[in-house]
Amino acid sequence: MEGNMNLSLKVWRQSNKDTAGGFENYNLDSVSPDMSFLEMFDVLNEKLVVEGKEPIAFDHDCREGICGSCAMYINGRPHGPLKGVTTCQLHMRSFNDGDTIVVEPWRAKAFPVLKDLVVDRDAFDRIMSSGGFISVNTGNAQDANSLPVPKEAADDAFSAAACIACGACVAACKNASAMLFVSAKISQLALLPQGQAERSIRAEKMVAQMDAEGFGACTNTGACSAECPKEISMSNIARMNREYIGAKFSSTAV
Amino acid sequence: MSWFSQTLTSSIGKKLLMALTGLFLITFLVIHAGINAMIFYNDGGETFTHWGHFMGTNPIIRTLEIGLVAGFLIHIIDGLLLWKTNNDARPVNYAVNNPSANSTWYSRSMGLLGTLLLIFLVIHTAHFWIPNRSNQFATGEELNLYQMMLDLFKNIWVVLIYVAGCFSLYWHLLHGFASAFQTLGWNHVKYNRFVSLIGVTYSIVIPLLFALMPISIYFGWVQ
Numbered sequence: 307m308e309g310n311m312n313l314s315l316k317v318w319r320q321s322n323k324d325t326a327g328g329f330e331n332y333n334l335d336s337v338s339p340d341m342s343f344l345e346m347f348d349v350l351n352e353k354l355v356v357e358g359k360e361p362i363a364f365d366h367d368c369r370e371g372i373c374g375s376c377a378m379y380i381n382g383r384p385h386g387p388l389k390g391v392t393t394c395q396l397h398m399r400s401f402n403d404g405d406t407i408v409v410e411p412w413r414a415k416a417f418p419v420l421k422d423l424v425v426d427r428d429a430f431d432r433i434m435s436s437g438g439f440i441s442v443n444t445g446n447a448q449d450a451n452s453l454p455v456p457k458e459a460a461d462d463a464f465s466a467a468a469c470i471a472c473g474a475c476v477a478a479c480k481n482a483s484a485m486l487f488v489s490a491k492i493s494q495l496a497l498l499p500q501g502q503a504e505r506s507i508r509a510e511k512m513v514a515q516m517d518a519e520g521f522g523a524c525t526n527t528g529a530c531s532a533e534c535p536k537e538i539s540m541s542n543i544a545r546m547n548r549e550y551i552g553a554k555f556s557s558t559a560v
Numbered sequence: 561m562s563w564f565s566q567t568l569t570s571s572i573g574k575k576l577l578m579a580l581t582g583l584f585l586i587t588f589l590v591i592h593a594g595i596n597a598m599i600f601y602n603d604g605g606e607t608f609t610h611w612g613h614f615m616g617t618n619p620i621i622r623t624l625e626i627g628l629v630a631g632f633l634i635h636i637i638d639g640l641l642l643w644k645t646n647n648d649a650r651p652v653n654y655a656v657n658n659p660s661a662n663s664t665w666y667s668r669s670m671g672l673l674g675t676l677l678l679i680f681l682v683i684h685t686a687h688f689w690i691p692n693r694s695n696q697f698a699t700g701e702e703l704n705l706y707q708m709m710l711d712l713f714k715n716i717w718v719v720l721i722y723v724a725g726c727f728s729l730y731w732h733l734l735h736g737f738a739s740a741f742q743t744l745g746w747n748h749v750k751y752n753r754f755v756s757l758i759g760v761t762y763s764i765v766i767p768l769l770f771a772l773m774p775i776s777i778y779f780g781w782v783q
C-alpha cells in the first residue's frame with residue numbers, strides 16, 4: 307500500500323534467565339504507518355510462526371497505555387522516541403521507511419531478563435508489599451465527607467497515582483534507580499489523610515526494600531521523569547527524600 | 561547496624577551526605593576564592609599574604625580546617641561508593657543508548673568529573689597546602705605562598721592543569737548545586753528557579769575567578 311514502510315529490526319533474543327542472549331536481525335516489509343509498535347511485533351511474530359521459528363516474547367496486556375506491561379527499549383530510549391507514551395501507544399508513523407530499529411529489554415540488575423524482551427519486575431511488587439498500602443479494618447464504609455481532602459493534595463496525589471509501574475524510570479536511569487517509581491507510590495499515600503497512620507514506617511520500609519532489590523541511587527539527572535509515560539514529576543523524589551529522612555530521624559521504630 | 565548508620569548507608573542517606581558535604585564545600589570555595597582574589601589588588605601580594613596569614617594561623621580557622629578535610633573525605637569516599645552501587649545496578653549495558661535525549665552529559669558524569677577534581681586536588685594540595693603546613697609543623701614559619709604562585713604559574717602546563725580543574729568544577733557544580741537542593745528535598749515551585757539561577761551563577765563565577773588567577777600570573781597581569 308501507498309506509504310507503507312520496509313524496516314530492519316534488530317531484536318534481543320534470549321531463551322531464558324540463565325543463557326546468554328544476542329541480537330537477531332529481521333526484515334519486515336509493507337509495515338503500515340497506522341500500526342502500533344506492538345501490532346508491528348504481532349505481524350513479525352506471525353511471520354516467524356509461519357516460518358517455523360520461535361516468536362519473540364514480549365510483555366503486553368491492555369494495549370491502551372494504562373497497564374505498564376509493554377517494556378521495550380527502542381533505539382536507545384524506553385518506549386521509543388515519543389514523550390509521554392508507552393510502547394503500545396507508539397505508532398509506526400514515528401519511524402521512516404528504511405529505518406533500522408533496535409529493540410532491547412529493560413537493563414537492570416533488579417529486572418533480570420526472563421525471555422527475549424520480557425523482564426522480571428517482581429522487585430516492584432515486593433517494594434509495594436513492604437509498605438505501599440494502607441491498613442483498613444473491614445466494616446461499613448464511612449461517609450466520604452468525614453475525610454476532607456484539600457483539592458491541591460488530591461491533585462498531587464492523583465498525579466503521583468498515575469504511575470503505572472512500567473519501569474521506564476529504571477530503564478532510563480544511568481543508575482537503574484527506582485526512585486521515581488517508589489517516590490510516586492510513597493507520595494500518593496503521604497498526601498492523603500488515609501495514608502497518615504503508616505506514613506513514616508511506609509517510607510522506611512519501601513526505601514529499605516528498594517535498596518535490597520539492588521536498584522541504584524538517584525543522581526537527579528531527570529532522565530526518569532523525561533522518559534516516564536505518565537510524566538511523573540521529580541518533585542516526588544524530593545518528597546520521598548523528605549519523608550524518608552524525616553521518618554528516619556523522628557520515628558520511634560529503631 | 562544502628563538506625564543512624566543504617567540511615568546514612570541507605571541510598572537516600574548516602575545522597576544526603578553527598579548533598580550536605582557538597583554544599584559545605586561550596587561554602588568553603590566562596591571563602592577560598594574570596595581570599596585568593598586579593599592577588600588582583602596587584603600589590604605585590606601584600607593584602608593576599610595578610611589574609612593568608614590569618615587563615616593559616618588563626619586557631620578557630622585551623623580547627624574548622626579539620627572539618628574541611630573531613631568534609632572532603634566524606635564527599636569523596638561516599639561519591640566513590642555511590643559510583644560503585646550505581647554501576648553495579650546495571651551489569652549489562654544497552655547496545656544502543658541515547659541518554660542525551662533525556663539528560664545532560666555532565667549530570668551523568670558526576671563521578672568522572674569528581675575524579676578529575678580529586679586528581680586536581682592531589683596536585684593542588686601538593687603545590688601549596690601540604691608544603692606550607694609541613695613547614696609550619698617543622699619550623700613554625702609559613703612559606704611565601706605568593707612567591708610560590710608566581711614561580712609555579714610561569715609554567716604553561718601547570719596553568720593548563722589549573723584551568724582544566726576549573727572546567728571540571730564548573731560542570732560538577734552546574735549539576736551539583738541544584739541537585740543538592742533536590743536531594744535535601746528542597747524542591748518548591750516558588751524557589752526552584754531561584755536555586756537554579758544561583759547555581760548557574762555560582763558555577764560560572766567561582767571557577768572563572770579561580771581560572772583567572774594562574775592565567776593573570778602567567779601573562780604578567782598580576783606580578
Ligand code: HEM
Binds near residue numbers: 674677740743
Ligand atoms: C571542591 C570540590 C567539590 C564540590 C564543591 C562538590 C560539590 C558537589 C555537589 C554540590 C554535589 C551534588 C550533591 C547531590 O546531588 O545531592 C556533588 C555530587 C558529587 N560529587 Fe562532588 N564536589 C566536589 C568535589 C568532588 C570530588 C573530589 C569528588 C571525587 C570523587 C566528587 C564526587 C562527586 C560525585 C560522585 C557526586 C554525585 C553523586 C551522585 O549524585 O550520584 N566531588 N558534588
Ligand code: FES
Binds near residue numbers: 368370392
Ligand atoms: S500494553 Fe498496557 S501500557 Fe502498553
